Amino acid sequence: GIQVEQSPPDLILQEGANSTLRCNFSDSVNNLQWFHQNPWGQLINLFYIPSGTKQNGRLSATTVATERYSLLYISSSQTTDSGVYFCAVGSGGTASKLTFGTGTRLQVTL
């Protein structure tokens, strides 16, 4: 099956800093989502982005499908951004089925 790796695994930032999270996948995809898992476990949809670039406030994401990676940018980070960020992908006829990456654990400090 498809392999999904995220980097870095852990990230500590001061409030106000910017960061880039990366998601590499081993095969072509037609489904890619970024999530933020909050401390209570809820997965919050950030982006549905199988290709191209999207922006939502301080967050933006880019997927380069031909090179099999996606990037999540967080600007002017806030303490509420803390948590785990997952990318998840689906491919081919089973694109609905998501394979989750390993996650990036982000801690934003004052």
Place this chain on the structure above:
Amino acid sequence: GAVVSQHPSWVICKSGTSVKIECRSLDFQATTMFWYRQFPKQSLMLMATSNEGSKATYEQGVEKDKFLINHASLTLSTLTVTSAHPEDSSFYICSARDWGGLSYEQYFGPGTRLTVT
């Protein structure tokens, strides 16, 4: 829009008993729902795909007789953990795809934390 609920949010049960977890899509219809499992500080692993009106499809290594899935309507899927044991303790999360949606985007429930004593 695109809200998915789960009930209960947490449950403690004794070893050998069964537990049912409900997953509902509140403002859309979902012919397909998914059940995931997450252990502490790990990623989510897909357990099964729940199809409305038909049998669930289980991922390799998931015991279908232990994790019973029923998708009786376009807005409700249930996961029953039968004869639960302490190793079944985990965080169970469901997701749903909007039947009328144009994309593969999934929406996730808040999860159910199961502790088996």
